Amino acid sequence: MAFVQCSGLRKTYTVGDEEVRALDNVSITVEKGDFIAICGPSGSGKSTLANVIGGLDQPDEGSVLVDGVDLAKAKDKELSEYRNSRIGFVFQSFNLQAHETALENVISPLVIGGVGKKKERRERGMKALERVGLSDRAGHKPTQLSGGQRQRVAIARALVNDPQMIIADEPTGNLDSSRGSDVIAELRRLNSEGITLIIITHDPNVAAQAKRVVEIKDGKITERTGAR
Amino acid sequence: MRFSDQFRTGWRNLSRQKLRTTLTIFAIVIGAVSVTVMLSLVTSAKSFLVSSAQKTGMDKRVIVTGSTGLDYRESTWNWPDGSGKRIDKDTLEAVTKLPHVASATLYSQVQMIRSFVLESTNQELEFKNLSFEAYTPNGTIKHLLVAGEELSEKTNGTGILVTTGVANDLGFKGRESELVGQKLVLKFRTDMGPPDARKADETAVITGVVMGENGDGLSVDLEWAVRMNTMEWTQKGPNGQTETMKESQIDRYGYSSVWVSLDDKKNADALMAEVAKLGYGAAAGQEEIDTQATVFTIIGAVLGGIGGIALLVAAIGVINTMVMATLERTREIGIMRAIGATKRTVRRLFRVEAGVLGFMGGLFGVAISFGVAIGLNQLLNKQLEDSGITDRDIVSISPVIALVVLLITTLIGMLAGSLPARRAANMDPVEALRYE
Numbered sequence A: 001m002a003f004v005q006c007s008g009l010r011k012t013y014t015v016g017d018e019e020v021r022a023l024d025n026v027s028i029t030v031e032k033g034d035f036i037a038i039c040g041p042s043g044s045g046k047s048t049l050a051n052v053i054g055g056l057d058q059p060d061e062g063s064v065l066v067d068g069v070d071l072a073k074a075k076d077k078e079l080s081e082y083r084n085s086r087i088g089f090v091f092q093s094f095n096l097q098a099h100e101t102a103l104e105n106v107i108s109p110l111v112i113g114g115v116g117k118k119k120e121r122r123e124r125g126m127k128a129l130e131r132v133g134l135s136d137r138a139g140h141k142p143t144q145l146s147g148g149q150r151q152r153v154a155i156a157r158a159l160v161n162d163p164q165m166i167i168a169d170e171p172t173g174n175l176d177s178s179r180g181s182d183v184i185a186e187l188r189r190l191n192s193e194g195i196t197l198i199i200i201t202h203d204p205n206v207a208a209q210a211k212r213v214v215e216i217k218d219g220k221i222t223e224r225t226g227a228r
Numbered sequence B: 001m002r003f004s005d006q007f008r009t010g011w012r013n014l015s016r017q018k019l020r021t022t023l024t025i026f027a028i029v030i031g032a033v034s035v036t037v038m039l040s041l042v043t044s045a046k047s048f049l050v051s052s053a054q055k056t057g058m059d060k061r062v063i064v065t066g067s068t069g070l071d072y073r074e075s076t077w078n079w080p081d082g083s084g085k086r087i088d089k090d091t092l093e094a095v096t097k098l099p100h101v102a103s104a105t106l107y108s109q110v111q112m113i114r115s116f117v118l119e120s121t122n123q124e125l126e127f128k129n130l131s132f133e134a135y136t137p138n139g140t141i142k143h144l145l146v147a148g149e150e151l152s153e154k155t156n157g158t159g160i161l162v163t164t165g166v167a168n169d170l171g172f173k174g175r176e177s178e179l180v181g182q183k184l185v186l187k188f189r190t191d192m193g194p195p196d197a198r199k200a201d202e203t204a205v206i207t208g209v210v211m212g213e214n215g216d217g218l219s220v221d222l223e224w225a226v227r228m229n230t231m232e233w234t235q236k237g238p239n240g241q242t243e244t245m246k247e248s249q250i251d252r253y254g255y256s257s258v259w260v261s262l263d264d265k266k267n268a269d270a271l272m273a274e275v276a277k278l279g280y281g282a283a284a285g286q287e288e289i290d291t292q293a294t295v296f297t298i299i300g301a302v303l304g305g306i307g308g309i310a311l312l313v314a315a316i317g318v319i320n321t322m323v324m325a326t327l328e329r330t331r332e333i334g335i336m337r338a339i340g341a342t343k344r345t346v347r348r349l350f351r352v353e354a355g356v357l358g359f360m361g362g363l364f365g366v367a368i369s370f371g372v373a374i375g376l377n378q379l380l381n382k383q384l385e386d387s388g389i390t391d392r393d394i395v396s397i398s399p400v401i402a403l404v405v406l407l408i409t410t411l412i413g414m415l416a417g418s419l420p421a422r423r424a425a426n427m428d429p430v431e432a433l434r435y436e
């Protein structure tokens, strides 16, 4: 069975008299170990879809089945647990806690999930930092790191709980092309290690590396490129 | 999220805004100090009142009077005028036989004293607005001694107690012990008797200086007082001979009252009921102590209420601080939610943070209150020493009050933090992450 199975997703925002269909009858399946690129013009609903799959947002209609549990109907506690321990998020703007060090940021999912003691958390955090090649920057605050380094810290944070899937919403959007390709290479390596990967991107070069590309426009899936 | 991690996070977030945190805590400290100090002052005053009353035996005292319906205070001042039941030796005997009576004495006032002179300084004081009590010194009536000793059997006919007020008027404030052993000449008025009424001066020796319980004045042995209350005059007899007449006020009207010391203060009502059966009035000292204690309780409630208002204002400060914190940290909240924090976790984080504010305020407040108590005691000890009272350090912060204040400030903090906490928890994570 697929890892995530979305069907008939609808999400409509009403601003004044305007109705915006951010998701309009979207169905998508994510297999274990998949690498999906979601592309589309600005405002087409990519982030909305990623947030719904990531349990950060819920659709107005439709279902998001993960291991038989429908995230669309799940309570806050279930959704939070899902976000905490089964998936990892990577954002365009890094979203690191500015007052915490790299290591503290990386282990924060463990702290929030109540996982492990101080020592275990530290070990797991250092291991995650090693995986992104930043173990020598553990004590640095985000402001003391470059953009590419910050994004790698964010990836380490997404990794620390050994997630089954990583959702990256324009992870290279704030990086120059060389740093961007480092980050994509990092994510690809994780995918090759078995982690399911969903990347939202404008960059055709990035999309070209995915096993599947999902094109979305005005909240509708318009085009799919099958597995290469 | 574990409580220890919540606590650590809350602590850390508070220390990120040191000035604001300090000011918020400061407001709670003011509230906590005012509640703690005010309540402690009142409880200290109350326990001082009670312990003083225990030393004089007031808590175990019942006063039996000829008139019924008098309260304790009125009973102490009661003056026989023939309107009530007569109090005399038979009364004492009857009362002494009643159950629960440990000891008893007749009690009266020395009348018609005009003035008294301290021999050493030759200073004469008018006897005005003073009491001059007389009783049998059998332990029923006790005083708070400042200097010297209580009256006893062997001081009968010479010994006199003066209150600190009188000592003060005689110029011996702070040197009360120097008065002990000095001679006091008592002068009487005879203008109310027949034209040639006489009453010789009496010379007394000061046995002790005491705190006045029933107003300021003098105390002597009852037997001596009976003699002092006796006036002499001459009149022509039916056969033209000269007769020397004697009359004691006490013989005419009886004594003022019988003062009883109970075996246990809880038996006051039982004894009073027995006394009522005999047709006398009775009042218990404990009632007076309770009345005064009630006054302190009311003062305590009012002062505590003022402190409570200070705490309420501090609580508004906590709400303000935490609302600001939720706004500043909107994005942080979004991040926490994205990496798996439940609404409940966010809510708790803010509530714990607010609770820490309250706890810190309470902790500092209680600590400062202990300091205030030490300061107040230093001031008061001087006063107590000056008035010859042996008690020291009467202001004490009871650990119960300290703990309760600590608990209350923590709860107030958490309660005040509830509203902002709920606000933070209910933020939409997607919106929060988009927040600049």
Ligand SMILES: Nc1ncnc2c1ncn2[C@@H]1O[C@H](COP(=O)(O)OP(=O)(O)OP(=O)(O)O)[C@@H](O)[C@H]1O
Binding pocket: A013, A014, A015, A020, A021, A022, A040, A041, A042, A043, A044, A045, A046, A047, A048, A049
């Ligand atoms: N909270 C909101 N209120 C109103 N409209 C919204 C809200 N969130 C999203 N939308 C609208 O929904 C549509 C889809 O938004 P979404 O963020 O998913 O786009 P996107 O494909 O991620 O765009 P971009 O590439 O610019 O990030 C947009 O038209 C947007 O204006």
Ligand SMILES: [Mg+2]
Binding pocket: A046, A047, A048, A169
């Ligand atoms: Mg987007």
